[in-house]
Amino acid sequence: MPATASTREVTIEINGLRRTGTVEARRLLVHFLREDLGLTGTHVGCDTSQCGACTVEIDGVAVKSCTVLAVMADGASITTIEGLTDGSGELSRVQKAFHDHHALQCGFCTPGMVMSVRNLLRENPNPSEREIRHGLAGNICRCTGYHNIVRAVESLASEGSVA
Amino acid sequence: MIPAAFDYVRASSLTQAIELLRDNPDGAKLVAGGHTLLPALKLRLAAPELLIDIRSVAEIKGIEIGETHVKIGALTTHSELSASEPLNNVFPIFRETARLLADPQVRNRGTIGGSLANADPAADWPAVVLALGAQLEIVGATGRRTVPAEDFFLDIFTTTLAPDEILASIQIPKPKTGTRYAYRKIRHPASGFAVVGVAIAVRMLDGVVDEASIGITGATNHAFVGKEAAEFLTGKALTRDNIDEAARMLSENTECLSDRYAPAEYRANLVRVELGRALLELSQ
Numbered sequence: 001m002p003a004t005a006s007t008r009e010v011t012i013e014i015n016g017l018r019r020t021g022t023v024e025a026r027r028l029l030v031h032f033l034r035e036d037l038g039l040t041g042t043h044v045g046c047d048t049s050q051c052g053a054c055t056v057e058i059d060g061v062a063v064k065s066c067t068v069l070a071v072m073a074d075g076a077s078i079t080t081i082e083g084l085t086d087g088s089g090e091l092s093r094v095q096k097a098f099h100d101h102h103a104l105q106c107g108f109c110t111p112g113m114v115m116s117v118r119n120l121l122r123e124n125p126n127p128s129e130r131e132i133r134h135g136l137a138g139n140i141c142r143c144t145g146y147h148n149i150v151r152a153v154e155s156l157a158s159e160g161s162v163a
Numbered sequence: 164m165i166p167a168a169f170d171y172v173r174a175s176s177l178t179q180a181i182e183l184l185r186d187n188p189d190g191a192k193l194v195a196g197g198h199t200l201l202p203a204l205k206l207r208l209a210a211p212e213l214l215i216d217i218r219s220v221a222e223i224k225g226i227e228i229g230e231t232h233v234k235i236g237a238l239t240t241h242s243e244l245s246a247s248e249p250l251n252n253v254f255p256i257f258r259e260t261a262r263l264l265a266d267p268q269v270r271n272r273g274t275i276g277g278s279l280a281n282a283d284p285a286a287d288w289p290a291v292v293l294a295l296g297a298q299l300e301i302v303g304a305t306g307r308r309t310v311p312a313e314d315f316f317l318d319i320f321t322t323t324l325a326p327d328e329i330l331a332s333i334q335i336p337k338p339k340t341g342t343r344y345a346y347r348k349i350r351h352p353a354s355g356f357a358v359v360g361v362a363i364a365v366r367m368l369d370g371v372v373d374e375a376s377i378g379i380t381g382a383t384n385h386a387f388v389g390k391e392a393a394e395f396l397t398g399k400a401l402t403r404d405n406i407d408e409a410a411r412m413l414s415e416n417t418e419c420l421s422d423r424y425a426p427a428e429y430r431a432n433l434v435r436v437e438l439g440r441a442l443l444e445l446s447q
């Protein structure tokens with residue numbers, strides 16, 4: 001899309017790569033990621049800031065990308081679920097814990113859950129069960145598989161690094 | 164859901180943001196965290212022509228612990244309020260409240276300034292700034308003014324802010340030693356907002372209440388100060404009877420809102436129960 005009066009050029013570092021695009025000011029970040037850049041690992045669940053399926057990291061903190069404009073992220077650094085692995089097929093630590101503990105059923109909520117778990121472990125590397133549940137309060141699993149998600153996070157508690 | 168089209172400017176100073184507000188008297192809206200405004204735009208409850216993004220305005224960021232006052236920039240996020248050790252060393256009620264507000268992702272983005280300016284009758288921070296006796300610093304085209312929190316909230320979603328004014332900071336007098344705080348809320352099961360929220364600051368001296376202040380949110384059109392109950396407590400011990408009497412007084416004097424979830428009678432009861440519990444917490 002060419003830049004016009006109502007569009008803007010944005011430059012965002014996404015998963016370590018500088019990406020540019022031309023967007024309408026009203027373009028939601030999640031749509032920019034999914035539709036313009038093809039990064040469809042970030043999901044849209046509720047579209048009303050409730051479910052957390054769209055969670056990405058903006059400048060190092062977890063944010064719901066359905067509630068941010070792409071223009072507001074201009075100049076920011078973003079990590080999406082695609083950015084957690086180096087392309088070698090190796091899962092990241094949090095992803096591996098989800099795999100090991102069957103912490104996903106349909107998998108729809110998983111990308112957002114994983115991003116929120118990273119946010120939680122950065123703030124609190126050794127969370128209790130209560131703290132894990134509280135830390136994931138912004139993510140809904142429609143399959144209701146919370147128990148195994150909590151177990152996956154417990155297995156990571158106090159292990160150290162977040163990546 | 165896609166918002167109606169609008170133009171967007173990222174302001175780099177308060178002066179620029181205020182000029183933009185003045186030049187677009189009908190069609191401009193400020194955006195800070197966007198976690199109230201964007202959902203409203205997506206539902207097309209609002210359709211401004213211009214969004215003025217103030218997140219890069221350095222003047223209204225950060226937390227300063229001064230000699231006599233603590234100053235919190237309007238852009239401070241709920242997460243930053245919770246994480247700041249210097250702030251919570253003085254006012255632990257910020258962490259206590261932030262933890263009960265929304266969820267981690269929303270806290271990472273939403274700001275205290277946006278929350279106060281929006282004046283949702285069920286928002287949490289209004290009760291806290293009232294209980295702390297905060298002054299709100301407001302900047303407009305004609306200069307700066309400072310308004311006591313008590314005079315800031317006028318009605319449902321309505322404050323004393325003029326359309327071309329910006330809330331810049333929250334300034335709170337440092338407390339006397341020994342002042343203690345509590346924030347309690349009954350969360351709406353779906354939205355998480357406060358059906359009723361009670362913030363209190365109490366200082367005890369020689370076994371009796373030396374100073375008390377109470378801020379209430381959720382109960383009425385806008386957050387307010389529970390003056391009579393606080394005055395009643397002053398000079399008295401926090402006994403069960405005195406606590407019950409203060410809670411009853413506040414509840415009976417409050418004309419509560421009614422909605423599908425909580426009729427006025429129920430809300431009034433929650434005011435009584437929550438103030439009672441908050442005072443009991445501090446009496447121990």
Ligand SMILES: Cc1cc2nc3c(=O)[nH]c(=O)nc-3n(C[C@H](O)[C@H](O)[C@H](O)COP(=O)(O)OP(=O)(O)OC[C@H]3O[C@@H](n4cnc5c(N)ncnc54)[C@H](O)[C@@H]3O)c2cc1C
Binds near residue numbers: 198331
């Ligand atoms: C899922 C969810 C759950 C939530 N739960 C809670 C909760 O439990 N308790 C609670 O209290 N809140 C809750 N909120 C609201 C949240 O705290 C918002 O972040 C906050 O109310 C608004 O802050 P903001 O920075 O996002 O404001 P914005 O959305 O950017 O702005 C809100 C309004 O204030 C104006 N504004 C913003 N900053 C200023 C300023 N400095 N000066 C003048 N005007 C300004 C804007 O023009 C706009 O009209 C929730 C929100 C969501 C999405």
Ligand code: FES
Binds near residue numbers: 046050052055065
């Ligand atoms: S899609 Fe963003 S919170 Fe549900």
Ligand code: FES
Binds near residue numbers: 108109143
């Ligand atoms: S695994 Fe299906 S929504 Fe969570």
